[in-house]
Amino acid sequence: MTNTWQDIKNANVVIVMGGNAAEAHPCGFKWVIEAKIENGAKLVVVDPRFTRTASVADLYAPIRPGTDIAFLSGLIRYLLEKDKIQHDYVRAFTNAGLIAKEEFGFQDGLFTGYNEETHSYDKSSWDYELDDQGFAKVDDTWQHPRCVINLLRKHVDRYTPEMVSRITGTPQDKFLQVCELLATTSEPDKALTSLFALGWTQHSIGAQNIRTMAMVQLLLGNIGVAGGGMNALRGHSNIQGLTDIGLLSNQMPGYMTLPSDKEATFNDYMKTRQFTPLRPGQISYWQNYRKFFVSFQKSIYGKAASAENNWAYDWLPKLDLPMYDIIRAFEMMNKGEINGYICQGFNPLQAFPDRGKIRRGLRKLKFLVTMDPLDTETSRFWEDFGPQNPSDAAAIQTEVFQLPTNCFAEENGSLVNSARWLQWHWKAAEPPGQARSDIWIMAGIFRRLKELYQKEGGAFSDALMNLSWNYADPASPDPEELAKEMNGRTLADITDPTTGAATLKAGQLLDSFAQLKDDGTTVSGCWIFTGCFTEKGNQMARRETTDPRDQGIAPGWAWAWPANRRILYNRASADLAGKAWNPKKPIIEWNGERWVGIDVPDMPPTAAPSAGVGPFIMNAEGLGRLFARATMAEGPFPEHYEPLESPAENVLHPKVRSNPAARVFADDRESFGAASDFPYVATTYRLTEHFHYWTKHALINAILQPEEFVEIGEELAKEKGIAQADWVKVSSKRGDVVCKAYVTKRIKPLMVDGKPTHVIGCPIHWGFTGQARKGYGANTLTPSVGDANTQTPEFKAFLVNVAKSNGPEV
Amino acid sequence: MNVNRRGFIKLTAAGLAASGMGALGFGHVGEALASSVRAFKLAAAKETRNTCTYCSVACGILIYSMGDRAKNAHSNIIHIEGDPDHPVNRGTLCPKGSALLDIVHAPTRLTAPRYRAAGAGEFKEVSWDFALDRIARLMKDDRDKNFIAKNKEGVTVNRWTSVGMLAASASSSETAFLTWKVARSLGMVVFDNQARV
Numbered sequence A: 001m002t003n004t005w006q007d008i009k010n011a012n013v014v015i016v017m018g019g020n021a022a023e024a025h026p027c028g029f030k031w032v033i034e035a036k037i038e039n040g041a042k043l044v045v046v047d048p049r050f051t052r053t054a055s056v057a058d059l060y061a062p063i064r065p066g067t068d069i070a071f072l073s074g075l076i077r078y079l080l081e082k083d084k085i086q087h088d089y090v091r092a093f094t095n096a097g098l099i100a101k102e103e104f105g106f107q108d109g110l111f112t113g114y115n116e117e118t119h120s121y122d123k124s125s126w127d128y129e130l131d132d133q134g135f136a137k138v139d140d141t142w143q144h145p146r147c148v149i150n151l152l153r154k155h156v157d158r159y160t161p162e163m164v165s166r167i168t169g170t171p172q173d174k175f176l177q178v179c180e181l182l183a184t185t186s187e188p189d190k191a192l193t194s195l196f197a198l199g200w201t202q203h204s205i206g207a208q209n210i211r212t213m214a215m216v217q218l219l220l221g222n223i224g225v226a227g228g229g230m231n232a233l234r235g236h237s238n239i240q241g242l243t244d245i246g247l248l249s250n251q252m253p254g255y256m257t258l259p260s261d262k263e264a265t266f267n268d269y270m271k272t273r274q275f276t277p278l279r280p281g282q283i284s285y286w287q288n289y290r291k292f293f294v295s296f297q298k299s300i301y302g303k304a305a306s307a308e309n310n311w312a313y314d315w316l317p318k319l320d321l322p323m324y325d326i327i328r329a330f331e332m333m334n335k336g337e338i339n340g341y342i343c344q345g346f347n348p349l350q351a352f353p354d355r356g357k358i359r360r361g362l363r364k365l366k367f368l369v370t371m372d373p374l375d376t377e378t379s380r381f382w383e384d385f386g387p388q389n390p391s392d393a394a395a396i397q398t399e400v401f402q403l404p405t406n407c408f409a410e411e412n413g414s415l416v417n418s419a420r421w422l423q424w425h426w427k428a429a430e431p432p433g434q435a436r437s438d439i440w441i442m443a444g445i446f447r448r449l450k451e452l453y454q455k456e457g458g459a460f461s462d463a464l465m466n467l468s469w470n471y472a473d474p475a476s477p478d479p480e481e482l483a484k485e486m487n488g489r490t491l492a493d494i495t496d497p498t499t500g501a502a503t504l505k506a507g508q509l510l511d512s513f514a515q516l517k518d519d520g521t522t523v524s525g526c527w528i529f530t531g532c533f534t535e536k537g538n539q540m541a542r543r544e545t546t547d548p549r550d551q552g553i554a555p556g557w558a559w560a561w562p563a564n565r566r567i568l569y570n571r572a573s574a575d576l577a578g579k580a581w582n583p584k585k586p587i588i589e590w591n592g593e594r595w596v597g598i599d600v601p602d603m604p605p606t607a608a609p610s611a612g613v614g615p616f617i618m619n620a621e622g623l624g625r626l627f628a629r630a631t632m633a634e635g636p637f638p639e640h641y642e643p644l645e646s647p648a649e650n651v652l653h654p655k656v657r658s659n660p661a662a663r664v665f666a667d668d669r670e671s672f673g674a675a676s677d678f679p680y681v682a683t684t685y686r687l688t689e690h691f692h693y694w695t696k697h698a699l700i701n702a703i704l705q706p707e708e709f710v711e712i713g714e715e716l717a718k719e720k721g722i723a724q725a726d727w728v729k730v731s732s733k734r735g736d737v738v739c740k741a742y743v744t745k746r747i748k749p750l751m752v753d754g755k756p757t758h759v760i761g762c763p764i765h766w767g768f769t770g771q772a773r774k775g776y777g778a779n780t781l782t783p784s785v786g787d788a789n790t791q792t793p794e795f796k797a798f799l800v801n802v803a804k805s806n807g808p809e810v
Numbered sequence B: 001m002n003v004n005r006r007g008f009i010k011l012t013a014a015g016l017a018a019s020g021m022g023a024l025g026f027g028h029v030g031e032a033l034a035s036s037v038r039a040f041k042l043a044a045a046k047e048t049r050n051t052c053t054y055c056s057v058a059c060g061i062l063i064y065s066m067g068d069r070a071k072n073a074h075s076n077i078i079h080i081e082g083d084p085d086h087p088v089n090r091g092t093l094c095p096k097g098s099a100l101l102d103i104v105h106a107p108t109r110l111t112a113p114r115y116r117a118a119g120a121g122e123f124k125e126v127s128w129d130f131a132l133d134r135i136a137r138l139m140k141d142d143r144d145k146n147f148i149a150k151n152k153e154g155v156t157v158n159r160w161t162s163v164g165m166l167a168a169s170a171s172s173s174e175t176a177f178l179t180w181k182v183a184r185s186l187g188m189v190v191f192d193n194q195a196r197v
């Protein structure tokens, strides 16, 4: 989230598209109700189903799964055509006036630079034209035919209301009502907030779904303001934290990235990361990358990382592929290229696409380790559970270790919520039996490996041998020690530049990442967390509820990264003179000398508005990007591509039907079905009574939603002779699920390009362990293909067939 | 007045007894009666602040447990409810958060390390030492065999692709950081979390 949960109450219009917050984030969703009641806000819901969120909406528009970009591009076209954009904001804070390279172009569904064989782009033309000093050229009058706003206008011109309706199945009048309502927030003092979750990410074009809405928000002037922003509601309780700390295949803590094989030396590596400003006077904060990196290497390798060995650069693994994501991991497993797999609190047998492929992969492992408080399906994949998990255990040679861990109530530590708050929690009891913490287990494995390498030698082990491990009890590091390690310390006195007095003595905890150095005198395990645990104590444990002007900031509650800033890009909440666009809800303003207000300024505090420092300080041009340069896999502008399994042609460019940059493994392509065999569009989702595959282990939740079902619209049910609570068999090319049918008015057929299209809903929560009835899991049906940028699997749009059934064969 | 939540419960319990009895005209007898009223269970419980383990709204919760945390007293969690001070949930919980007690005490909570040998038909309980020794052995043997120190061009790459790991998404940030350190110092690149599902 760019903003906070409570800040939603400041919105004038709320759009929930790509999520179902009332169902999946109930206690956060109440701030939408607060906005409606206290601020007169209007709620818009765009979703294939009439969801719980839709049931309290002022305006609901149905949409075919996987066509959000067409809808939102039509919205952008509407805003530009009706001139409903916040002009001063767009001109000053976005790259609308920057001029793109002459070579850049788009034709028949492809941007310039496409390579058919590799399914990828040479992106060199997706950039700005530069002047002699290396700055991007700009035309603030927007007359230049290649300035971004004109290229965008041209790009979205094809998305007329007729075209939008043809692709999405949304009736034109509904679409236009949504456009009209959202356009009202182009007024400088009005805000729209966008709330989304997996409904946008889990597509082969997921990242571009979100980009398109971010562009809408930039055009409307709604980023950085109270009641605005792009608010990813996120999923699990600490998925934000695990992402921040870089537990993703190509990541390091604080959004630094692992080197690739092409970056043989430390200098090669730094070259592509320390972005120099692309416009005069801009901050381009990643210029400090070296400070974050050196402080990180010093943190994890201590004295062994020095200037002489380039801060142990070579000890980091280098990547020969963009990512070893989970879809690739299971592909490798199926080919016998992975021998061991460790699942820490993760249940891939239920969570990842194409369950048959996951199971076949696990069977090929030599060993599998699970660490979990609960008895997961993954840890028992080898066991025969009947039709929901048929297996011949004797034929499976995998050694399996099922390690019991504590749960949340049995540990101290912090979690990062979707609003980037680091909140500390305390242990209430001991774990049951011999269950242990993940920290204790990881330390146990580490210490044993180190001992084995000491005794026996073996493959390269410098990184392992020199890993910093300065914990009071090496067998069980204390969470506070680890939190301080992430926060970081100074190794030399830090002095005040004006007075020369030491502000921090050597060895003390740092207050801010601005103190980090690239000479080895500071250490920090995760630079964006610096400030969370200082000499003043554990900032994450703060419980001050004061909320200035009751505006939903609560700056003294816990601690938010970065720098306890609650609203990102908050410089953009003020106009060119530094006065709030919305005088009733200012966040920070320029008082003639500095930025002051209720939040930590996202700007150097003394940078006068006249200096023209752009609010998007992480971008080299300081501006919000309507044109993404080379940051995305499939193009600098979003384009509608059909899901990999779709009932429709791409009417915009039939030859380029789905994402041209999608990575599809050959065997996965074989397992895609055609509409002739699988005529219905299916989508997966969550229920408010369940959380993924855990709550079926909790008695109350197992009683509330006891068994697997699919939702089928009344029209389709009638056509198929399916009555309420009948057994049905739902099939995709990859497998069958036999479960109950829930016949509903909530899903209606959509008219897509003149054809009625039925949608089937598949909640995901069942499996074969726990207290609910046995189920297959919706991932039995889903295709193994991911977003071209993130490899997030396409769970939200695929093809199935459905027929009445007699129940699972036993 | 600055009262904590537990104090508040005690106060209202006492207040109720006192005023109720007083209003009924029991006079001094009321006081004696009030002192014999059984204290609310929660008033004797230990209160611990925590957050809901499920979604990233991260509602504040109060966990109540019996046992005073003396070394030889085992705490038992008896009740979990929303934290009224929390700025996001303000005491409310959804159907998942309201049932947290059932996940803490789920019958399918694991209590001992278990091991399934190749081809075996069932798990058997093993000691932690057995499990961790064997895991370390399997990891090292595979790493020594398959670790890639240099690529074909002779560039130092120090990666290990034949053993992978999936990290949790409800574990603490502190767990995550230690896990990162261990996995990467081994050169592990098949490494991911649940951000995508």
Ligand code: SF4
Pocket: A024, A025, A026, A027, A028, B052, B053, B054, B055, B056, B057, B058, B059, B089, B092, B093, B094, B095, B096, B097, B098
């Ligand atoms: S109580 Fe519900 S809304 Fe709150 S964090 Fe838990 S799952 Fe999310």
